[in-house]
Amino acid sequence: xxxxxxxxxxxxxxxxxxxxxxxxxxxxxxxxxxxxxxxxxxxxxxxxxxxxxxxxxxxxxxxxxxxxxxxxxxxxxxxxxxxxxxxxxxxxxxxxxxxxxxxxxxxxxxxxxxxxxxxxxxxxxxxxxxxxxxxxxxxxxxxxxxxxxxxxxxxxxxxxxxxxxxxxxxxxxxxxxxxxxxxxxxxxxxxxxxxxxxxxxxxxxxxxxxxxxxxxxxxxxxxxxxxxxxxxxxxxxxxxxxxxxxxxxxxxxxxxxxxxxxxxxxxxxxxxxxxxxxxxxxxxxxxxxxxxxxxxxxxxxxxxxxxxxxxxxxxxxxxxxxxxxxxxxxxxxxxxxxxxxxxxxxxxxxxxxxxxxxxxxxxxxxxxxxxxxxxxxxxxxxxxxxxxxxxxxxxxxxxxxxxxxxxxxxxxxxxxxxxxxxxxxxxxxxxxxxxxxxxxxxxxxxxxxxxxxxxxxxxxxxxxxxxxxxxxxxxxxxxxxxxxxxxxxxxxxxxxxxxxxxxxxxxxxxxxxxxxxxxxxxxxxxxxxxx
Numbered sequence: 001x002x003x004x005x006x007x008x009x010x011x012x013x014x015x016x017x018x019x020x021x022x023x024x025x026x027x028x029x030x031x032x033x034x035x036x037x038x039x040x041x042x043x044x045x046x047x048x049x050x051x052x053x054x055x056x057x058x059x060x061x062x063x064x065x066x067x068x069x070x071x072x073x074x075x076x077x078x079x080x081x082x083x084x085x086x087x088x089x090x091x092x093x094x095x096x097x098x099x100x101x102x103x104x105x106x107x108x109x110x111x112x113x114x115x116x117x118x119x120x121x122x123x124x125x126x127x128x129x130x131x132x133x134x135x136x137x138x139x140x141x142x143x144x145x146x147x148x149x150x151x152x153x154x155x156x157x158x159x160x161x162x163x164x165x166x167x168x169x170x171x172x173x174x175x176x177x178x179x180x181x182x183x184x185x186x187x188x189x190x191x192x193x194x195x196x197x198x199x200x201x202x203x204x205x206x207x208x209x210x211x212x213x214x215x216x217x218x219x220x221x222x223x224x225x226x227x228x229x230x231x232x233x234x235x236x237x238x239x240x241x242x243x244x245x246x247x248x249x250x251x252x253x254x255x256x257x258x259x260x261x262x263x264x265x266x267x268x269x270x271x272x273x274x275x276x277x278x279x280x281x282x283x284x285x286x287x288x289x290x291x292x293x294x295x296x297x298x299x300x301x302x303x304x305x306x307x308x309x310x311x312x313x314x315x316x317x318x319x320x321x322x323x324x325x326x327x328x329x330x331x332x333x334x335x336x337x338x339x340x341x342x343x344x345x346x347x348x349x350x351x352x353x354x355x356x357x358x359x360x361x362x363x364x365x366x367x368x369x370x371x372x373x374x375x376x377x378x379x380x381x382x383x384x385x386x387x388x389x390x391x392x393x394x395x396x397x398x399x400x401x402x403x404x405x406x407x408x409x410x411x412x413x414x415x416x417x418x419x420x421x422x423x424x425x426x427x428x429x430x431x432x433x434x435x436x437x438x439x440x441x442x443x444x445x446x447x448x449x450x451x452x453x454x455x456x457x458x459x460x461x462x463x464x465x466x467x468x469x470x471x472x473x474x475x476x477x478x479x480x481x482x483x484x485x486x487x488x489x490x491x492x493x494x495x496x497x498x499x500x501x502x503x504x505x506x507x508x509x510x511x512x513x514x515x516x517x518x519x520x521x522x523x524x525x526x527x528x529x530x531x
Contacts, residue, residue, distance in 0.1 A: 008033060010035040011037070016038075035058040041064055044064070048071075049072070057079060059083070061083060061087060063086040074094050074096040074100055077099070080104045084106075085131075086110050092116070101123070102126060108131060116134050119139070119140050121142045122146030122150060128153060133147065133159045134160045135160065148173045151175075156181070157176075162187065163189065165192075165198050182210065186216070188215035199221075208231060210233045211234050214238055226246045231252065232255070233256075234250075234256050241261070244261075249273045255283075256286050266295065279308050280308060281307075283309060284312060285312075288316065288323075289316070289318045294320050299327045309332075318340065324344075325344070331353050332353060333354060334354070337357075337358070345364070349371055352376075357381050360386075361385045363388055373401060376401070380408075383412065387412075401428075402427075408434075409433070410435040413439070428452060434458050437464070441464065456480070469485070472488065
C-alpha cells in the first residue's frame with residue numbers, strides 16, 4: 001500500500017488494462033474506501049475478502065469480464081450502488097443479495113448472459129434503479145410478484161423470460177401501474193399459453209414513454225396499449241399477432257418499429273383507429289422490418305379529409321418481399337427500401353417531397369430508375385448492393401434531378417458506365433461516392449461538368465481509378481478526394497489526398513459522412529501545400 005493512503009475514500013482504476021484481479025493491487029488494505037471504480041478493466045474475479053471494505057458505498061464493475069460475484073459481497077451492508085452494466089459474461093448474482101438492504105442502484109443493463117435473479121430480491125425495498133428483471137424456472141429464482149415490493153423503482157425496466165411467470169396472480173401483484181417508469185421492455189423467449197393474460201395484467205403507468213415487446217405470441221395485443229397516451233416510442237419484435245394494435249390516436253408517438261411479425265398480412269383500419277381526429281399526429285420514424293407475409297398496406301377511404309402521418313420524416317421498408325404497395329405519402333422526405341418487393345419502386349412518383357432515397361439489395365431496372373428521376377426534390381440518392389444494376393444511359397435519368405447533391409453507388413458489380421458525351425449531368429452534385437463497382441466508367445465530359453463537386457470517394461473501382469490516374473486533371477477542382485488507389489494519390493501532386501488504409505476502412509461512415517470520418521478512418525498525406 002502506498003504511504004499516506006490508508007484513509008483513502010475514493011479509488012478509480014477504470015480502464016486499467018493490466019489489472020485483472022483485485023488481489024494483485026492489495027485494494028483490501030483500503031479499509032476506509034467508500035467508492036471503488038473498476039469499470040472497463042480486465043478484472044475477472046473479486047476476492048472473497050471484498051467484504052473487508054465495510055465502508056464501501058459505491059462499487060462499479062461495469063464493462064468487465066466478471067462471470068460471478070463472491071457470496072461475501074452481500075455482507076457489504078452499506079453498499080448503495082452496484083454497477084454491473086455491460087457485464088456480458090455475468091451469469092448469476094449471489095443468492096443472498098437481499099441482505100444488501102441499503103442498495104439503491106443495481107444496474108444490470110445489457111447483462112445478456114444473466115439467466116435469472118435470486119429469490120427475495122423484492123426485499124431490497126430501497127431500490128430505485130434496476131433496469132433488468134430476469135425470471136428463472138427454479139424455486140430459488142425471483143418471482144414476478146416480487147416487483148410489488150419495489151415501489152421506488154423508476155426509469156427503465158426490462159422484464160425478461162416472462163414465460164417463466166407462474167400464474168396470473170404474479171402479474172397482478174407486480175403493480176407496474178404504480179411505478180414511475182419511462183421505459184418498459186417485456187420479453188418472452190418461448191411461447192406460453194398464459195402470455196395474453198400475463199400481458200393484460202402488466203399494464204404500466206400511463207406516463208410511460210417507451211414500450212418494447214419481444215417474443216409475445218398471443219393472438220391479440222392488450223387493450224391498454226392504445227391508452228398509453230404519453231408513449232413516444234414503440235418497438236414490437238417477433239410477435240405472433242395477426243393484427244396490429246390500434247396506435248393512431250397516440251398523439252405523442254414519434255417512433256414506431258415493427259419487426260419479425262410473421263403473421264401480419266395487411267395494415268388497415270385497425271392500425272389507425274376509428275376516431276375522427278388526425279392519426280399518427282407526431283410520428284416521425286416508421287420502420288417495417290422482416291414482415292414476410294405483409295402484402296397490403298392501405299389507408300381506408302373514410303380518411304379522405306383526415307391527416308395521416310403528417311409529421312413522418314423517415315419510412316424504412318426492409319425484408320417485406322410480398323408487399324405490393326404503399327400508401328400515398330406526398331410530404332415524406334426520407335425513404336429507405338431494402339430487400340423487398342421491387343414493385344414498390346413503381347410507386348415512387350407519389351412521394352413528391354422526397355429528399356433522400358436509399359435502395360438496397362433490390363431488383364432495380366432502368367424503368368425504375370426513370371421513376372427515381374421524376375423525384376424533383378431529391379437531394380440524396382443511395383444505390384447499394386444492386387446486383388442486376390447495369391447502367392445509367394447518358395445520365396438521362398438525372399435530367400430533372402436539379403437539386404441532387406449527393407450520389408452514392410456501392411456494390412453494383414455489373415454497373416458499366418454513367419453517362420456519355422453530350423448527355424445531361426447533375427450539375428448540383430457536391431458529393432460523389434462510388435465503392436465496389438469494378439467495371440464502372442464515367443465519361444470525361446461528365447467529370448468536367450461536375451463543377452460543384454466537393455467530395456469524391458472512390459474505392460475498389462479499378463477501371464475508374466485507372467482512368468483518373470491518366471486524366472487526374474478531371475478532378476483537379478475537387479476539394480477532397482478519398483481513394484484506395486495509391487497511384488491515383490501520387491498523381492494528384494498538387495492536392496491533399498486522403499487514402500483508404502485498408503479495404504475494411506471503406507465502411508458506412510464514409511458513405512454517410514466522409515468529411516467527419518476522415519479524421520478517424522484515413523491517412524492524410526500533404527503532397528504539396530494548397531494555394
